[in-house]
Amino acid sequence: MGGIGSRDRVSLDLPAASPLRSLDPHAPALVVFLRSFGCTFCREAMADVAAVKSNIRSEGAQIAVVHGGSPAEAAPWFAKYGLDDIIVISDPQLTHYGAFGLGRTDAQALVAPSVWARGALCALSHGFGVQPVEMLRQLPGVFVIQNGAILREFRHRTPADRPDYLSLVRGAQPAGAKIGQR
Secondary structure (H helix, E strand, C coil): CCEEEEEEEEECCCCCCCHHHHCCCCCCEEEEECCCCCCHHHHHHHHHHHHHHHHHHHCCCEEEEEECCCHHHHHHHHHHCCCCCCEEEECCCCHHHHHCCCCECCHHHHCCHHHHHHHHHHHHHHCCCCCCHHHCCECCEEEEEECCEEEEEEECCCCCCCCCHHHHHHHCCCCCCCCCCC
């Protein structure tokens, strides 16, 4: 299982042209990193985010998804999952992945029986496709950021880890307050 953590506003070194730099500074953003659209776990992640999208927004948070594919490759997937109204960042050079410190998993994690078993179950609901070789070992991650700082994070240990997106957003706010409140 991946790891959830909070940080004391660790600053990010975002790429100069990153759309994350132009987010509303008064509202945090849930930033979800995908591996590829052929990854069954990434398809599950998109379905999970879509299922709680209105709840995340009602908590005052913006939503952004970063992927390593092209905008043309991504568009049908975001439309399919009803996520074509969120911030979508195409990052084939993986500069955002590096800025957030997302590493690569070792080959053993990819062949672990637990990953294969969960992958088989996930594929029944979300399908399975071909992944680019360079993304096979890339770890995804989920972050709540605001003003260029990480407030909360979920770092995958394997691609099969499944975060609770809404809990991450809610965990980034003081008790009893909506995220955007001051």
